[in-house]
Amino acid sequence: DLPFDRLVEVLNPERSASRHPLFQVMLTVGDTTVGEPELTGVTARFVTPEISVAKFDLTFAFGERRGADGSPDGLDITVEYATDLYERDTAASVAGRLVRLLTAAVTTPDLPVSALDLLTEDEQERLAHWSGPRTQAPRLGLDGLFTGQAARSPEAVALLFEDQEVTYGELDVWSNRLARYLSGRGVRPGDLVGVHVERSPHMVAAMLAVLKAGAGYTMLDPQFPQERLNGVLQQVRPAALLTQSHLPVLRTDAVCVDLTREVVEISGVSGAAVETGGSPESVACVMFTSGSTGVPKGVAASHRALAATFVGPDYLAFGPQQTFLQCSPVSWDAFALEVFGPLLHGGRCVLQPGQHTDPHQIAELVERHEVTTLQMSASLFNHMLDEHPAVFGQIREAMTAGEAASPAHVARALEAHPRLRLLNGYGPAESMGFTTTFTIEPGMAEGAASIPVGGPLFGKHAYVLDGNLELVPPGVPGELYVSGHGLAHGYIG
Incomplete structure (x- = not known):
């Protein structure tokens, strides 16, 4: 017209x-x-x-x-x-x-x-x-998987921290005693317990003890401001709180894992195997989102979600030959990979002292303990390559996630170290973090505009859907939806 x-x-x-x-x-x-x-x-x-x-x-x-x-x-x-x-x-x-x-x-x-x-x-x-093959869900909880591994290799080193070595057998007994102690303090299966402990073997033992008591843990990062920690406690309302005597008091009835009186009481409890552990569908942990879209939300993840992410998939060479470095903040979903990735497979977990991720300490610990596997945010990966490039000649596996990977840095790393296994991972905390992975081969990133996030892990699924939740044809834009065994139960409250 x-x-x-x-x-x-x-x-x-x-x-x-x-x-x-x-x-x-x-x-x-x-x-x-x-x-x-x-x-x-x-x-x-x-x-x-x-x-x-x-x-x-x-x-x-x-x-x-x-x-x-x-x-x-x-x-x-x-x-x-x-x-x-x-x-x-x-x-x-x-x-x-x-x-x-x-x-x-x-x-x-x-x-x-x-x-x-x-x-x-x-x-x-x-x-x-x-979208990925259909698989059976895990049949054991995290505590059962760890106990089985400890029985198979009781003398193997599980944790390294400063000058201390803790074997699987010692960690199993420690956590059994603390689990019984928590049960005696009223913690019941299905409860939630706060872990306000600095990065150390005490922290790992506390996590395992909570799981063996049949409860779920939530990590309270000591570096967080008091207001943030109080907000987490108000949402979670834990049945108990594990802490250390030198940290700020969050609850007057907290169990101090380093006070002489309580250490003596815990040491007097039997270290034999505990039978109150969690089932695959029990809540294993509550992780809080960053709050970038509002108030941080507590993601309630089951034993099934964690076990399916760390047992079964082969995106990393899980096994007793692995040495992980645990350096991610304890509030991140990547933290669980760095702890349970080695401990459920007979590997070693090196704990970086302090709460802040420290590149200088990472470089020193990688060399001292012959770390094989390093998980980093894309920003940390870029920094380590720029400032501590020797690290990539010592490790066997590197995984970057959390942000878009830098093609230029990835290309440089593989050009200098073609035998390095380098993965780009993606996934929200609501799907236990690692949902899709992409193995980057030498030459693949040169001149690339971006690095793919890859396909779903074994036991997880990914779909691209339109506004009516219908599958779109390949190449057509849509929203990414994820499902499978890694999916959390929901948000607390």
Whole structure:
């Protein structure tokens, strides 16, 4: 109804050499039933010229056909695309989806448009493969998995902290005694217990003791301000609190794991195996989100969620040959990988002194204890490569997560250390952190705009869905949804 030139004149859009200023996709509907012109002494016919220039990024031209009696006789559809933006296969797949959409609409006219299927059988099979295989859920809780490992290797070193070594057998007995002590103080299966203990063997023993008592733990980072810790306690309302005598008092009835009186009482309790541990569906821990979208929320994760993330998947070479460095803040989901990753497989866990992640200490501990596996945020990975590059010649596995990986740093690391196993991980705390992983091979990151987050771990699943929660075809943007054994129960409260 409005001349195009007039529209441009009135709107006067900002011009760009990269795109048409008004719109990029055009759809036209016409009638292709106009008869051939009858000209005296001349034979005439319609000819569709070959198109060599696209006016817009993408154009769909619909032409309605009619039979001799004037009744509808189908549609002619021409798809025109800019070859500097689209591959021929991409344009063909878009055209194919359009035909499937229209066919489905006339075949099942009672369905809402949002429910019409755009996927071919081949695409459905591909998406099913990409989303990950169905697997059985773990049958043991974390405490049961650790106890079994301790029975298999009681003399092996489990923890290294400063000049101290703690074996699996010692850690098992310590945590058994503390678990019985907590039960005697009224902690029952299904309760939650706060762990306000500095990074040390005491901290790990406290976590295991809470799990063996059938309760779930929440880590209270001593470096957090009192207000933040009080907010966590108000949400969790723990049945007990484990702490150290030199830390600020959060509750007057807290159990101080280093006070002589309580140490003597705990030491007098039997260190034999405990039978009150958690089931796979019991809450094992409550992790708090960063609060970037509001008030921090407590994510209640089950034994199943943690066990499925650290036992079964092969994204890392889990086993007794591994030495992990635990340097992530204790409030992060990555913290659990650095503790349970080694302890459920007979490996060694090196505990970095202090609560803050310290690059200088990381470099020193990697060398002193021959650390094999290092998990880092992308920022820390970049810093370590820039300032402490020798670290990457000593470790065997490096995993970066939490932020978008830097292709330039990744390329540099693999160029200098082609035997390094380097992974990019992704996942929210609500799916126990590591949900998808991507193994980066040498040469893969050179000149790349980004590093993929990869595919789902064994036992976890990932889907890209539209606004109606329907699967979108490969290459079509949508929202990422995750499911599987790693999924948390929900938020506290």
